[in-house]
Amino acid sequence: MERKINLLFVDDEEQFLKSLSKQLEARDFNVITANRGEKALEIARSVPVDVALVDLKMPGINGEQTLKALKEEHQWMEIVILTGHGSIDSAKETIRSGAYEYLQKPCKIDDLLEVLQNAYKKKVMNKNRIEENRMNEMLKLAQSDSPRKILRRLKDIDKGES
Numbered sequence: 013m014e015r016k017i018n019l020l021f022v023d024d025e026e027q028f029l030k031s032l033s034k035q036l037e038a039r040d041f042n043v044i045t046a047n048r049g050e051k052a053l054e055i056a057r058s059v060p061v062d063v064a065l066v067d068l069k070m071p072g073i074n075g076e077q078t079l080k081a082l083k084e085e086h087q088w089m090e091i092v093i094l095t096g097h098g099s100i101d102s103a104k105e106t107i108r109s110g111a112y113e114y115l116q117k118p119c120k121i122d123d124l125l126e127v128l129q130n131a132y133k134k135k136v137m138n139k140n141r142i143e144e145n146r147m148n149e150m151l152k153l154a155q156s157d158s159p160r161k162i163l164r165r166l167k168d169i170d171k172g173e174s
């Protein structure tokens with residue numbers, strides 16, 4: 013069986029956060045909740061997150077700022093933005109900041125599930141592609157360089173300098 017998708021769900025409306033989390037848990041997501049962007053950033057540093065579902069309007073750092081910070085620290089994480097009525101325009105702009113998709117609240121659970129699953133697939137594909145590149149790079153190096161050079165080079169690749 014495939015493992016559960018680790019979903020970080022961030023929304024300042026606690027009731028909504030609770031009820032939607034329950035629904036997602038029932039559909040085999042592993043949901044971690046946060047009611048503030050700041051908390052979400054903290055959680056993401058200690059728990060592996062595949063996809064984040066982030067409310068746009070929150071006190072403190074808003075959804076777009078949360079999105080940018082998460083993307084900066086976690087290159088593989090895909091982020092879906094949730095927005096209330098009346099802020100669709102700002103939600104659209106989050107795509108430019110790297111959001112995978114945005115959805116308007118209240119959204120149908122099936123639409124949400126589809127978007128979240130596709131976001132997860134994208135994350136896995138991107139990660140695999142980069143790892144494949146890294147593997148090819150290693151093979152190339154193994155054929156040409158001295159072991160010490162290879163080690164040094166691998167460290168650079170690990171730091172994302174390639």
Ligand SMILES: [Mg+2]
Binds near residue numbers: 023024069070
């Ligand atoms: Mg809100």
